[in-house]
Amino acid sequence: MLSLFQLSVLSFLFISVVANNGEATFYDPGLGACGTQNTSGDLIAAVAQEFFDSYPGATSNPNTNPICNKRITVNYQGRSVTVAITDRCPGCKGKYDLDLSPAAFDHLADRSVGRLHEAQWDFADEHRRRAEFIVKNTFTGRDVFSGRDARRMARRRRSEMHIRRMS
Ligand SMILES: *[C@@H]1O[C@H](CO)[C@@H](O)[C@H](O)[C@H]1NC(C)=O
Numbered sequence: 616m617l618s619l620f621q622l623s624v625l626s627f628l629f630i631s632v633v634a635n636n637g638e639a640t641f642y643d644p645g646l647g648a649c650g651t652q653n654t655s656g657d658l659i660a661a662v663a664q665e666f667f668d669s670y671p672g673a674t675s676n677p678n679t680n681p682i683c684n685k686r687i688t689v690n691y692q693g694r695s696v697t698v699a700i701t702d703r704c705p706g707c708k709g710k711y712d713l714d715l716s717p718a719a720f721d722h723l724a725d726r727s728v729g730r731l732h733e734a735q736w737d738f739a740d741e742h743r744r745r746a747e748f749i750v751k752n753t754f755t756g757r758d759v760f761s762g763r764d765a766r767r768m769a770r771r772r773r774s775e776m777h778i779r780r781m782s
């Protein structure tokens with residue numbers, strides 16, 4: 616059982632940038648959904664059709680999708696590359712999956728790897744910050760819970776503390 620003292624040092628509230636997380640593959644680009652002809656040597660990417668089609672301002676004409684030519688930075692195991700979005704990936708199953716040009720993929724891993732799991736990416740030119748709560752154990756310095764779980768946890772801890780004080 617945690618003592619009231621221990622509960623009170625379970626501090627939380629931490630702001631961090633949360634990246635999109637998906638699988639990255641590569642393909643041979645041609646005429647992309649954005650209407651430009653790109654090649655294997657260009658640093659471009661196709662985003663999952665789900666992401667492309669739900670991007671704010673998207674219409675039935677993919678050429679005018681506001682996501683076109685936006686730059687994203689993809690990180691994978693300490694390596695990164697910045698690419699322009701020029702295409703839509705119908706074969707991408709996850710909303711945050713990416714299909715990269717071979718040149719872009721080369722910056723992240725050897726092509727023989729084929730599919731990168733947990734590639735993290737975000738828009739390069741925008742600071743789209745999302746608040747994230749992380750419950751940290753201040754004794755060990757380790758994150759106990761993060762995201763929605765942390766918020767739920769923090770609420771529960773507070774109500775537990777409240778009940779303990781009352782009793
Ligand atoms: C994609 O292709 C267009 C038209 O061919 C070109 O202008 C653009 O620079 C290419 N994008 C990148 C990132 O190379």
